[in-house]
Amino acid sequence: MKNQSEKILSHLKQGKTITPMDAVKYYDIYRLSAVILRLRKAGHHIIRHDERNYSGKGTHARYELISEVAA
Numbered sequence: 001m002k003n004q005s006e007k008i009l010s011h012l013k014q015g016k017t018i019t020p021m022d023a024v025k026y027y028d029i030y031r032l033s034a035v036i037l038r039l040r041k042a043g044h045h046i047i048r049h050d051e052r053n054y055s056g057k058g059t060h061a062r063y064e065l066i067s068e069v070a071a
């Protein structure tokens with residue numbers, strides 16, 4: 001069974017981006033920012049895009065993997 005970091009990293013490695021709502025919907029992960037922080041500390045280059053919410057009020061994060069840890 002994959003842990004949260006492995007699930008999110010696998011998702012990002014497929015060239016997909018992820019939002020907190022996606023993390024809850026697909027992986028039952030409620031603290032995506034904490035998982036992203038762990039991946040960054042492990043050396044993965046992940047950037048955050050701020051997007052407007054559908055309601056037009058406020059923003060949410062969308063994360064994207066730029067580069068993986070060098071082997």
